[in-house]
Amino acid sequence: MDRFVFLTFDGLVRGVVLAAFALALVLIWRAARIVNFAQGAMSVASVYVAYSVTAATGSYWIGFAAALLAGLALGTLVDVAVMRFVDHSSPLNAVIVALGLVLLLQAVLGMTYGNEYLPVAAPLSRDALSIGGLALLSRYDLFVFAAVLVxxxxxxxxxxxxxxxxxxxxAAFAPQVSRLLGVNVGGMLTLGWALAAGVGALAGMLVLPTELGLHPNAMDLVFVSAFTAAVVGGLDSPAGAVVGGVAVGLILSYVSGYVGSDTAPIAVLVLLLAVLLIRPNGLFSSAQARHV
Structure with missing residues (x-):
């Protein structure tokens, strides 16, 4: 029973971080109708900024703020300098550009910082607090919950x-009509990219202290899990992203604890395949009008 309780709380902590990352994907989808496959690489780039600023100033919190600002700036740059010039007549065009952006960012980060894993310290203790004889949540876990809740x-x-x-x-659903109504569609899309990248930077800062460390490819598996969470909940539903993130976090924790950590990624992919086959729009997707 103690093992089950521990795995449950561990899964909840994982889940809320995945929920934050899934929210970043939902933000991009709601703002630009694009699945941003470069979100993981953009998040890692922001955390590298935090690593450099923290090393220079000696303050984790200054680095934390720098990561969020870097995320906002990087999201703005990607939209203004890249995505705005993509032909959106086919959804595949944006996907290909995003995958190319992943390769570019990972190559630049590898050349700049190297391909060794760099340690990322947590700002608070990760020693679990004992409640009723059970070691449940640490101060860092409580910080993660609070940050994602905000x-x-x-x-x-x-x-x-x-x-x-x-x-x-x-602006995302009807850009032409929105322009006629006086909405600055380009500005709204840029704001969506900036907010999504900022939330992604926050998710990276929360998850990397619990992983092996900082690496250009550090968020690859996290992205797969977060993408699964977003698909499970529905790419149009922020609430669904939260529920999906918690569900995926619990599955990862239970499978890792009872079966083995090597099996956990397979379980996530099985869940993703099942949702795509049974309910492609997600569990919390809204009803769509039927066109005859």
Missing amino acids: VVVALALLFTRTPVGLRMRA
């Missing part, structure tokens, strides 16, 4: 309570 609430308010969120959604 992001989820902020994004929910943005999309449901502000005119900017409505304009972002309108």
